[in-house]
Amino acid sequence: MTYRDLNTPIRTIMTPGPAEVDPRVLRAMATPVVGQFDPAFTDIMNEVMEMLRALFQTKNKWAFPVDGTSRSGIEAMLASVIRPGDRVLVPVYGRFGHLLMEICERYGAEVEAVYTEWGTVFEPAEIIRKIEETKPSIVAMVHAETSTGCMQTLKKIGHACRERDILFIVDAVASVGGTEVRVDEWCIDGVIAGTQKCLSVPSGMAPLTYNDRVEKRIASRKKTERGIATEEELKQQSDIFIRSNYFDLGMLQDYWGPRRLNHHTEATSMLYALREGLRILLEEGLEERFERHAFHEKALIAGIKGMGLELFGQKEAKLPTVTCIKVPEGVEADSVRSMLLEGFGIEIASSFGPLHGKIWRIGTMGYSCRRENVLAVLGALEAVLIRQGVPVNRGEAVQAALDCYMKPAVKAPIEA
Amino acid sequence: MTYRDLNTPIRTIMTPGPAEVDPRVLRAMATPVVGQFDPAFTDIMNEVMEMLRALFQTKNKWAFPVDGTSRSGIEAMLASVIRPGDRVLVPVYGRFGHLLMEICERYGAEVEAVYTEWGTVFEPAEIIRKIEETKPSIVAMVHAETSTGCMQTLKKIGHACRERDILFIVDAVASVGGTEVRVDEWCIDGVIAGTQKCLSVPSGMAPLTYNDRVEKRIASRKKTERGIATEEELKQQSDIFIRSNYFDLGMLQDYWGPRRLNHHTEATSMLYALREGLRILLEEGLEERFERHAFHEKALIAGIKGMGLELFGQKEAKLPTVTCIKVPEGVEADSVRSMLLEGFGIEIASSFGPLHGKIWRIGTMGYSCRRENVLAVLGALEAVLIRQGVPVNRGEAVQAALDCYMKPAVKAPIEA
Numbered sequence: 001m002t003y004r005d006l007n008t009p010i011r012t013i014m015t016p017g018p019a020e021v022d023p024r025v026l027r028a029m030a031t032p033v034v035g036q037f038d039p040a041f042t043d044i045m046n047e048v049m050e051m052l053r054a055l056f057q058t059k060n061k062w063a064f065p066v067d068g069t070s071r072s073g074i075e076a077m078l079a080s081v082i083r084p085g086d087r088v089l090v091p092v093y094g095r096f097g098h099l100l101m102e103i104c105e106r107y108g109a110e111v112e113a114v115y116t117e118w119g120t121v122f123e124p125a126e127i128i129r130k131i132e133e134t135k136p137s138i139v140a141m142v143h144a145e146t147s148t149g150c151m152q153t154l155k156k157i158g159h160a161c162r163e164r165d166i167l168f169i170v171d172a173v174a175s176v177g178g179t180e181v182r183v184d185e186w187c188i189d190g191v192i193a194g195t196q197k198c199l200s201v202p203s204g205m206a207p208l209t210y211n212d213r214v215e216k217r218i219a220s221r222k223k224t225e226r227g228i229a230t231e232e233e234l235k236q237q238s239d240i241f242i243r244s245n246y247f248d249l250g251m252l253q254d255y256w257g258p259r260r261l262n263h264h265t266e267a268t269s270m271l272y273a274l275r276e277g278l279r280i281l282l283e284e285g286l287e288e289r290f291e292r293h294a295f296h297e298k299a300l301i302a303g304i305k306g307m308g309l310e311l312f313g314q315k316e317a318k319l320p321t322v323t324c325i326k327v328p329e330g331v332e333a334d335s336v337r338s339m340l341l342e343g344f345g346i347e348i349a350s351s352f353g354p355l356h357g358k359i360w361r362i363g364t365m366g367y368s369c370r371r372e373n374v375l376a377v378l379g380a381l382e383a384v385l386i387r388q389g390v391p392v393n394r395g396e397a398v399q400a401a402l403d404c405y406m407k408p409a410v411k412a413p414i415e416a
Numbered sequence: 417m418t419y420r421d422l423n424t425p426i427r428t429i430m431t432p433g434p435a436e437v438d439p440r441v442l443r444a445m446a447t448p449v450v451g452q453f454d455p456a457f458t459d460i461m462n463e464v465m466e467m468l469r470a471l472f473q474t475k476n477k478w479a480f481p482v483d484g485t486s487r488s489g490i491e492a493m494l495a496s497v498i499r500p501g502d503r504v505l506v507p508v509y510g511r512f513g514h515l516l517m518e519i520c521e522r523y524g525a526e527v528e529a530v531y532t533e534w535g536t537v538f539e540p541a542e543i544i545r546k547i548e549e550t551k552p553s554i555v556a557m558v559h560a561e562t563s564t565g566c567m568q569t570l571k572k573i574g575h576a577c578r579e580r581d582i583l584f585i586v587d588a589v590a591s592v593g594g595t596e597v598r599v600d601e602w603c604i605d606g607v608i609a610g611t612q613k614c615l616s617v618p619s620g621m622a623p624l625t626y627n628d629r630v631e632k633r634i635a636s637r638k639k640t641e642r643g644i645a646t647e648e649e650l651k652q653q654s655d656i657f658i659r660s661n662y663f664d665l666g667m668l669q670d671y672w673g674p675r676r677l678n679h680h681t682e683a684t685s686m687l688y689a690l691r692e693g694l695r696i697l698l699e700e701g702l703e704e705r706f707e708r709h710a711f712h713e714k715a716l717i718a719g720i721k722g723m724g725l726e727l728f729g730q731k732e733a734k735l736p737t738v739t740c741i742k743v744p745e746g747v748e749a750d751s752v753r754s755m756l757l758e759g760f761g762i763e764i765a766s767s768f769g770p771l772h773g774k775i776w777r778i779g780t781m782g783y784s785c786r787r788e789n790v791l792a793v794l795g796a797l798e799a800v801l802i803r804q805g806v807p808v809n810r811g812e813a814v815q816a817a818l819d820c821y822m823k824p825a826v827k828a829p830i831e832a
Contacts, residue, residue, distance in 0.1 A: 002698075002699070003463065003467070003691075003695045003698070006444050006447055006460075006688055006691060006692060008447055008448070008450050008456050008457075008460075008688075009450065009454075009456050010448055011448075011450050011451065011454065013449070013450070013451055015451055017681060018449055018451060018452060018681055018684060020448070020449070021448065021449050021685070023448075026445070026446045026447070026448065026685075027446060028422050029442070029445040029446055029685055030442045030443060030445055030446040031422055031424055031442070032424070032426055032427075032436070032437065032439075032442065033429070033434055033436070033437050033618055034424050034425065034427050034429070034763075035427065035429055035431055035434060035763045036434060036619075038425075038427065038757065038763060040424050040425050041424075044422075044424075047419065051419070067484050067485050067488070067619075067620060068483050068484040068488060068662065068680075069483050069680035069681050069682075069683060070680070070681070071661065071662055071679075071680050072483070072484060072488075072662050072680075075660065075661055075662045079660075094643075095643035095644065096643070097643070098641070098642035098643030098644075099641065099642070099643060099661070101642055102641055102642045102643075102661055103661050106657065106658070106659050106660060106661055107659070147643075196681055196684075202449055202683060202684050202685040202686070203452075203483075203680070203681040203682065203683045203684055204483060204620055204683030204684075204685065204686050225514070225515065225518055226514035226515070226517055226518045227510075227511035227512070227513070227514025227515060227518075227563075227768060227769055228511065228514075228768050228769060241522065242522070243522050243523070243659060244491065244495075244522060244659075244660060244663075245487065245491055245515070245518055245519050245522055246484065246487055246488050246491045246663075247660075247662075262768070263487075264484075264485035264486070264487050264488075264619070265433060265434055265485050265486070265612055265619040266485075266619065267485060267618060267619045267620030267686075268434060268612075268618050268619055268620075269437070269442075269445055269618040269620065269685075269686075269689070270618070270620050270683075270685075270686065272422055272424075273685070275419075275422060276422060279419045282418075282419070283418070341454065347450075347451045347454060352643060352644050352678070353643055353644055
């Protein structure tokens with residue numbers, strides 16, 4: 001058997017992830033590996049923890065990646081805090097709320113769900129009422145629903161949880177690095193980020209952080225692995241141990257902490273990638289990065305509207321990094337996407353479940369969030385729609401976006 | 417905060433993993449990413465499945481990686497086959513047998529363990545007797561114990577399991593790609609490999625394969641994710657669903673199979689790396705690769721013995737890719753390792769639990785398994801031992817290895 005050399009096309013990736021990877025990150029991954037206990041490597045592990053604390057705007061001791069895609073981090077967090085029978089409240093406003101429910105159920109939680117229509121979010125007061133009613137020990141929710149392009153405000157819910165001594169766990173996979181996620185200020189106890197979205201690092205790692213409230217819960221379920229545990233430790237195993245070995249955050253702590261107790265073999269090249277992605281982010285500055293995302297979002301929206309298309313979703317709840325467009329009546333949504341990919345090398349996304357075929361989703365995340373990409377997707381989408389006989393305001397989309405880019409008042413002028 | 421450019425030392429890595437990564441694999445990782453449903457990417461997914469079947473010498477339909485380090489693949493396999501209360505027999509001859517026990521317990525199995533001294537393996541008849549005695553529905557065991565450098569023969573045990581309709585699950589993380597693992601011929605139902613060992617790909621993926629016996633078990637536990645399942649599917653959820661979402665091989669099948677049902681976002685760059693690692697392996701040829709590993713092992717052993725050191729472990733059970741050396745009386749094992757790393761840039765390994773400080777382990781895996789590396793580790797180890805006042809046969813180690821390399825009869829002469 002012979003296989004040809006890896007030979008992939010260059011794409012303009014405007015989906016809600018994976019986003020384009022920063023060339024500096026790609027280069028970092030080509031660095032030769034070192035051993036997992038080499039001081040040169042453990043230094044990098046410590047550095048990444050420090051950088052993650054800055055990313056999450058937290059003073060938490062624990063901030064490290066789980067080796068797996070974003071949902072591995074979500075599962076690690078939930079597996080580690082949920083004891084069988086724990087009541088968990090999950091407010092659901094899109095697909096990834098369902099995922100949280102699903103994982104909670106798998107780990108034996110008694111799940112209380114509260115729903116709102118896809119494309120809307122909750123009034124915090126509504127969640128707080130539901131907390132009063134169901135008395136959960138954990139509230140788990142999504143910060144940014146890529147499936148609907150909506151973002152939930154968290155601060156009031158976080159404070160309400162803290163006052164009632166409830167653990168507040170947040171999936172911020174799509175927002176971290178693209179828009180504000182103030183972990184400590186919003187009283188989030190445990191939070192998970194994604195690499196392949198606003199960090200512009202490939203999929204395959206799930207950075208997370210948690211505070212001492214979560215750490216205490218984990219400590220109460222302590223189990224050290226057979227074959228490396230001391231006699232003493234074997235005697236002290238908890239009965240309500242975490243049901244997964246790979247996702248046992250207590251064991252991950254022992255590996256990431258000063259004890260350096262072997263768990264897995266850290267994914268070296270992915271950690272190089274994450275380090276470089278975080279380094280680029282911290283060089284740009286968190287605030288500056290959030291402003292950049294908001295700025296290009298504005299240009300994209302102006303273009304979409306200029307073309308004569310309508311946005312999907314509650315306006316005040318719009319996630320700055322994902323823009324959802326209603327598919328015009330009679331248009332075959334997936335055929336437009338195929339033509340964009342095949343003809344223009346541009347990828348945009350569909351959505352899931354009830355929204356499949358009803359909306360397109362355009363991501364403006366991390367390295368993908370650039371002027372040339374916004375202009376390219378607008379120009380190409382217009383051309384494809386015209387080709388498919390859809391009435392649009394010809395030529396207006398790109399002009400409307402250019403108006404935004406050329407306004408002297410905005411912070412990132414066309415030269416930026 | 418500013419962080420310096422990633423700047424890692426170049427090491428000669430002679431541990432039982434992570435091994436050095438082939439430069440071609442490093443280069444593949446620097447390739448820009450494409451989206452997970454881009455036909456350019458799904459083609460690569462299909463290709464990797466085909467290449468994995470060749471690696472595992474199997475006709476199995478299912479062969480794909482789990483996105484995580486090796487133990488994520490082990491956990492995915494065990495989580496997917498173990499139903500709570502299933503009796504699982506785990507023969508333990510080192511640390512990674514304990515890991516299998518540990519994972520089985522976490523997933524609610526009734527574990528029957530059988531032990532043999534670290535540094536030895538089992539007589540197949542002994543295991544078969546234990547099977548008769550305990551009547552398990554699953555036997556889970558390690559093929560190659562990196563912790564002791566020993567390898568268990570599997571064929572007789574596999575056939576005994578098949579005759580009794582028992583599932584036979586094997587952790588072959590340290591052997592696949594370095595020595596024979598005949599999945600179909602040995603009647604292995606499910607098996608897990610590692611990337612960071614004999615494939616010379618970075619840690620972060622866990623290739624596995626399983627047959628229709630395992631697939632049937634998985635199908636009986638079917639659960640499609642909330643938020644993407646159809647109404648019909650939601651009604652048909654199994655009560656004995658797999659306890660993990662991330663490790664639900666049924667859901668991974670729906671993602672890797674023609675349905676392409678979104679589960680996680682495949683780790684793009686790691687898949688590029690795995691593809692390149694497999695491509696290099698198939699270009700070299702499986703048999704040729706196994707011979708290369710055996711050939712360099714021979715030279716290393718000759719050198720170790722030439723120096724006057726003793727090997728650890730049962731000779732007939734030696735794993736060709738890991739060579740364990742007894743630490744001479746009075747020598748501080750870890751100080752020798754530090755001096756090798758700091759002074760010579762060469763990494764060798766210690767071991768775990770009862771063997772920590774008692775043996776050194778030298779890996780000859782994949783790209784690390786090269787003449788210059790074998791000669792370097794022998795020369796440096798001798799120098800460090802002399803420095804520490806240990807009596808050795810000065811100059812003999814490298815000469816003994818060179819004798820092997822220069823013998824005209826062997827298949828890989830010094831020029832190879």
